Amino acid sequence: MNRVSADGVIDVAAERRRTLGAALSHHFNSAGAALPSSDVLAAVVDHLRLEELLGGYEAAALVKDATEAAYSACAALVGAQPEEIALFDSASTALRVLLDAVRPAPGTRLVAARSTYVSHALHLMTLVRERGSELVVVPTDDARRVDLGALTDVLADGRPSIVTVAHVPTSSGLDEPVADIGRIARAAGATYLLDATQTVGHLRVDVDEIGCDALVTTGRKFLRGPRGTAFAYIRRSFAERLLPTAPDVRGSRWSSGDDWEVLPGARRFETWEASVAARLGLGRAVTEVLERGIDATAAFLCGLAGTVRARLAEVPGIVPADPADARSGIVTFTVDGVPAADVVRRLAERNVRVVAVPAAHGQWDLGDRGIASVVRASVHVYNDHGDVDALVRAVAEVAKEGVR
Template sequence: MQDVGRIAAQEGLTDADVERARADTPGCAKVMHFNNAGASLMPRQVLDASVGHLRLEADMGGYEAAAHAAERIESVYDSAARLLGCDRDEIALLDNATRAWDMAFYGIPFRPGDRVLTSRAEYASNFIAYLQVAERTGARIEVVPDDEHGRLSVEALRSLMDERVRLVSMTHVPTNGGLVNPAVEVGKVAREAGALYLLDACQSVGQLTVDVREIGCDMLSTTGRKYVRGPRGTGLLYVRREVLDRLAPPTLDLRAATWTAADRYELRQDARRFETWEADYAARLGLGAAIDHALGWGLPRIEARVTRLAEALRGQLAEIPGVTVRDRGVRRCGITTFTLDGVPAEQLKSALAARGINVSVSRRDSTRLDMDGRGLDEVVRASVHYYNTEEEVAALVRTVRKCGSGTAGLGGRAPGPTFSPTP
């Protein structure tokens, strides 16, 4: 059941705001984009920032362009800190969210017998890293059961805590559904037990208000390309100042540390110890522009708009014979997942694409524990953003309805991956 009371208290974007947002977004004139949980359409301000710097590099050289833009590059840290509710020295800029998450997770010095508690809806990349570290170090990976709404059970988490729990690691918004995990409540449990808390916020930052102080996480990773609306190849890592020296960056270079003598080095005293010297400054400036753009609208207003639009989409899809909406949770966000009886997800995606409507498909191997537990091989994922319109939602729903009735020109099964039984 959606937490409508909290959402209703927020003032969303007006029709005029949405019109202005669409005017700022060149892609809105070309497609109906419901793949914002994959990569959002960038506003022109982001394009201008990134392309402008690339031109500067072409005109004067890469090093010289970076020096020329040094003040604007530094300001990206300030923007990211405002976005997440932290200080600028707690921010590292990375080239993607996976790199950001890896630098935090692999920086924890695990020992045999250490316990890592995580959720059933963890993303494949994270769980593969858990398994690798368990093999290397003798740490144990334990999955916390869901509650009756499909969220990580805070009660179960509390019952599992002891002095051996080194890390609580959770995905805020899973890749395969609109559920929002209880990040604040999990933070309270982790703090009480003295365990580190790593939050994968790849799918939540930019569509929800995310405040690391309120959440109480020690580390948070996110991307620029999804709801923040930045370029691909950008990511953010937050590391709480007080835990910085409890982590050992898995790789170092002259950005992360200073070579102080022939046999010694000193780590940086801020989160940039997790960065590397070489960087795509055009992309980073685009990321900064995207963050400033989001902050200009106001995250509470974005969240209200996105949440209402997604609830409208779920309600309309649920009225179509043969459609099952697969989202769970008490609080739900801008991601809607569903299946249509008799129509493979990839085939439905292709039918929508033929009508200029972008969606994506989440498959079993991206969130294996959750999908196996619900008996799902794949779901169609339609993720809204504030620049989407009610008319676009209606167009998506009409096409799905036609696909269900066999009037959308669907042929046989579209080619795609096959799924093998779980071992």
């Protein structure tokens, strides 16, 4: 099904018709959990009904081809091969499983961007505390992106290092120079793990261009898939060097009384138990992105977010929190004198859905900037200019009212 016009423009009206929730509120929370399409919902519900009739194992056997197609769709979206894809319940789980499988030895240097999300930051700090790893948070440039010169200097001594970066953070609309980071990491012989939870389905992502050893992303955000779904890309040569710390029957074979073999490819990191219905929904969601076209999607999201960013900047009392050259579909800001959580609540009263991101979710970014919390609005292909008008009008009203 073609989801763009002949000139490559997103058909927003058609996307709204496919998205029941788009008519019920002005939804600007795609970076948290986007609204799914009716076809994604049908993929999930239809399989649950099949399980109701046949049982879980029997239903899974009938849809094996469709489940396998989900791996192919995920691979196509990021420029990988299906055997380099593993499915998970969340990106945080995937990143934890992969980092643990590296088994960082004492003294291994963990090199992290300030854009790192709380869950991964906590894991990194745990490795420092319990395994004797060293943590280096890379300085940023004037736009708060990774300072490439500083990263080069950090890695110059050739010590074993693991570089971890969030492509677009939870706390702002900036985009990290991930391909440049990849070139620096490769030159230094460092392992490169990319958190792309805010970019797959949102911006063009090609793992070969980026040069990462592994990439993780979630289903519920810009992919518009079900909650409880995620996938990881694990470069074939990288996967072959890693063994899961907790082998599972899904990815390993118990070969004798005291020995086992892991399966080839990325699926060695999966577990047997998973929601087949949710995975089918993820496959449908990824297929919709492919049908729509990621370049057209990225152009639309970045363009619409740019409009939101510019219009909010004109509202008295609004302080933008993104870099001036932000190139993403995420917009962050604060309202003078009004806590972000209060802004979110008052916008919800006006049927506008956004979210507050506290410093506790990004201490190396928001905490470092001395910002307690930001309001985050994130667009998707079902948002139209009526939604933007409603958002700007509601924010202006809250800013004018002030604390109440």
